[in-house]
Amino acid sequence: MRISFTAIGIIQTPFTDIAGMPIQPSGATNVPGQLVLDAQYEEGLADLNGFSHLILLYHFHLSKGYSLTVKPFLDTVERGLFSTRAPRRPNPIGLSIVRLDRIDGCILHVLDVDMLDGTPLLDIKPYVPTFDMRSDARAGWLEQSQERSASLKSDQRFREKK
Ligand SMILES: C[S@@+](CC[C@H](N)C(=O)[O-])C[C@H]1O[C@@H](n2cnc3c(N)ncnc32)[C@H](O)[C@@H]1O
Incomplete structure (x- = not known):
């Protein structure tokens, strides 16, 4: 089945190069970004202000x-x-939970961004602790190394085919 999506906006971040950028929001604490939504979707931002965190799909x-x-x-x-x-996947869709700072019209100011500048935004959903938080979650092979996600930086590895 072929599915085609249209970006609802663009994510602006300070990261113009994969080399040296964070690999997860945990390594991007306080890094500011903007979600620049296409004007046609602005009405859909109503009531989002009360949420501290957003789930971004891009x-x-x-x-x-x-x-x-x-x-x-x-x-x-x-x-x-x-x-x-890893960003290289059959359907290269990224998911990041970012903090919502404020909304100015079609622009959402967020923090903790871990994507490249100019990344096409596919969707925004509110992060809801009751729906999304799992206190009994296990992290598989990442159990030993997940804390390092805050300090590790990205390199070119994920950009090229093996
Ligand atoms: C490991 S992924 C994690 C992204 C997201 N938090 C997730 O879990 O889906 C983050 C890395 O993807 C790469 N990346 C970020 N934005 C990208 C983009 N627009 N296109 C290709 N690669 C990107 C960078 O190497 C970055 O460090």
Whole structure:
């Protein structure tokens, strides 16, 4: 089945190069970004102000191809693609939980961004602790290394085919 989406806006961030950028919002604390929504969607922002965090879905637009096993930033051995957050995937969709600072018309000012400048935005959803927080969650192979996500930086690895 072929599915086609249209971006609802663009994400502006300070990151113009993959090299050296954060690999998750946990490594991008307080990094500001803007979600510049197309004007036709502005009415849909009503009532979003009361939410502290947003779930963003976006297109890894500079990601090319994929491999079903990858050596993730946070490990030295190959892992199955779907057990990772690697940007090179069959459907290159990214998911980040960011903090909402304020909304000015069609522009949402957010914090903790971990995507490249110019990334096409596909959707915005409110983060709802009751729906989204899992106190009993396990982190699989990441159990040992997830804390390092705050300090590790990105490199070119995910941009190229193996
Ligand atoms: C490991 S992914 C995690 C993104 C998101 N938090 C997730 O879990 O889906 C973050 C990395 O993807 C790459 N990246 C970010 N924005 C991108 C874009 N628009 N196109 C291609 N690669 C991108 C950078 O290497 C960045 O460090």
